[in-house]
Amino acid sequence: MVSKSMFRTSRLEVVTKEGYKEGIMKKKGLLVLLCVSCFLIAPTIVALPSARGETINLTYSNFFPPTHIHGKLGDAWAKEIGKRTNGKVKITYFPGGALLKGPQIYDGILKGVTDIGMSCFAYTRGRFPVMEAVDLPLGYPNGSMATSVINDFYKEFRPKELAEVKVLYLHAHGPGLLHSKKPVYRLEDLKGMKIRSTGFFAKVCKALGAVPVAMSMGGTYEALQKGVVEATASPIETLKGWKQAEVVKYTTECYSIGYTTGFYVMMNKEKWNSLPKDVQKVFDEVSAEWTARHAEAWEAIDVEGRKFTLSLGNTIIPLSEEESARWAEAVRPVIDEWIKSAEGKGLPGKKYVKTLRRLIKKY
Numbered sequence: 225m226v227s228k229s230m231f232r233t234s235r236l237e238v239v240t241k242e243g244y245k246e247g248i249m250k251k252k253g254l255l256v257l258l259c260v261s262c263f264l265i266a267p268t269i270v271a272l273p274s275a276r277g278e279t280i281n282l283t284y285s286n287f288f289p290p291t292h293i294h295g296k297l298g299d300a301w302a303k304e305i306g307k308r309t310n311g312k313v314k315i316t317y318f319p320g321g322a323l324l325k326g327p328q329i330y331d332g333i334l335k336g337v338t339d340i341g342m343s344c345f346a347y348t349r350g351r352f353p354v355m356e357a358v359d360l361p362l363g364y365p366n367g368s369m370a371t372s373v374i375n376d377f378y379k380e381f382r383p384k385e386l387a388e389v390k391v392l393y394l395h396a397h398g399p400g401l402l403h404s405k406k407p408v409y410r411l412e413d414l415k416g417m418k419i420r421s422t423g424f425f426a427k428v429c430k431a432l433g434a435v436p437v438a439m440s441m442g443g444t445y446e447a448l449q450k451g452v453v454e455a456t457a458s459p460i461e462t463l464k465g466w467k468q469a470e471v472v473k474y475t476t477e478c479y480s481i482g483y484t485t486g487f488y489v490m491m492n493k494e495k496w497n498s499l500p501k502d503v504q505k506v507f508d509e510v511s512a513e514w515t516a517r518h519a520e521a522w523e524a525i526d527v528e529g530r531k532f533t534l535s536l537g538n539t540i541i542p543l544s545e546e547e548s549a550r551w552a553e554a555v556r557p558v559i560d561e562w563i564k565s566a567e568g569k570g571l572p573g574k575k576y577v578k579t580l581r582r583l584i585k586k587y
Contacts, residue, residue: 280313280499285338287326287442290319292465293521294395294487298342301489301514308506315340326440330490333389339495340392345486346423347440353569354383357576358396359423360562361481361555362584367459367522369587370396370484375515376583381576390496392489393511395518397459398526399482400425403472404455405448409541411550420444420456425483427558429457432551445471457483461525464532475533476541480548481555487518 284302288295302315318324324332329343330351345352346359358377364370374396378386402408404417415433426436437453441462447453448471456468463469489511496504534540543551559577566573 279311280309280503282313282315282339282495283323284315284317284340284342285321285323285329285332286317286319286342287321287324287329287440288319288342289466293525294342294518295319297514297517297521298489301510302340304510304514305506308510309503313503313506321442326442330389333490333492336492336495338492340489340491342487342489344422345488349423352383352385353566353571354381354385354576355486356423357562357566357573357580358486359425359483360559360577360580361400361424361428361483362559362577362580363480363552364396364399364482364484364584365479367396367398367484367526368519369584370398371515371519371522372587373580373583374484374486377576377580380579386490389493390491392491392507393515393518394486394488395515395522396484396486397522398461398484399459399479400457400484401460401482402455402457402476402478403460403463403468404474404476405472406454407474407539407541408455408476409543410547411554417455418453420447420453423485424558424562425457427561428481428483428555431555431558433554441466444468448472459522459526459529460533461522461529463529463538465525465529469529469533469536469538472533472538474539474541476543478543478548478551480543480552489514 284298286295286298288298290296290299298319299317302317305313305315318338324338324341326343327347329338329341330348332338333341345355349356355374355378358374364373371394374394378391378394402419406413408414408417411432417434418437419429419434420439421429421436422438422440426438429436434455437447439447439453441458444453444456444458444462445466445468448456448468456462456472458468460475463472463475491507499507530540563573563577566576
């Protein structure tokens, strides 16, 4: 015989079991919905690693040797970025052409082989028809001034040729002088001399009666040592920074045709655009500070280069005022030719040169 209390208990158990089953089904439904939602938003999470605090890894290529001041400054810049972003950005640094040689760096930035790179405009002749104006032999007296000039020039004209990259900062060396294995006192001493040169100084060499030999800085020491070239055109700092005082004997102070070479630190545009705004701000702030550091460094190492070459018993030859004027007159056609060529491409070449002369006078 079944009591009423037993019936009530049995009915309660049935109701409880049904409710339990219904609860399980609801939980399963919620679980499936949650899984689907995670699947749908997963790509968004992957696309924004910085949102989860993940490290942004970048590469930086520099052709300057790690022992050179501008090699060291590149390394210090990368470390400062990491420090100010609290480790959010980690830059792997490749100095001395370890990842890319100087002439390969710009293309490497465009193609994403390296995220950041330091090199000079002169290594890719014709690629930068506006910025190459800075390298004309306009009589730059020192690297600090040349650095101020190139940055002001860039900001004033913002050439389209640099629209594909993010320009972080620019700098430029002190006056390019002649360093040779035999003495050069007069224009006539240059006739037929094989001179290592880059950019516009190749044309300057021809105008002076010499034979230009295109070559990056990295191969110059050996070329001088083996007699492939008899001289090199560069700032006096290279005599210590690249040890070239060991393979030349003379430096001719041809300040009237003192040229500079414009250097850049650039970043892949797509990579730049992917950085969070706060990180971009750090890059801009540190780069502005490093512009000044490179300017100071160019002046300091020119002084060191002079001391170093004299310590080895080498000779520095100052040109007389009259001879300086002869050299300046000899290279004038190079500047005129460049203006004509630029205007033939639809560029205001005369305005560029006038602006550069104004900025040189300003600083």
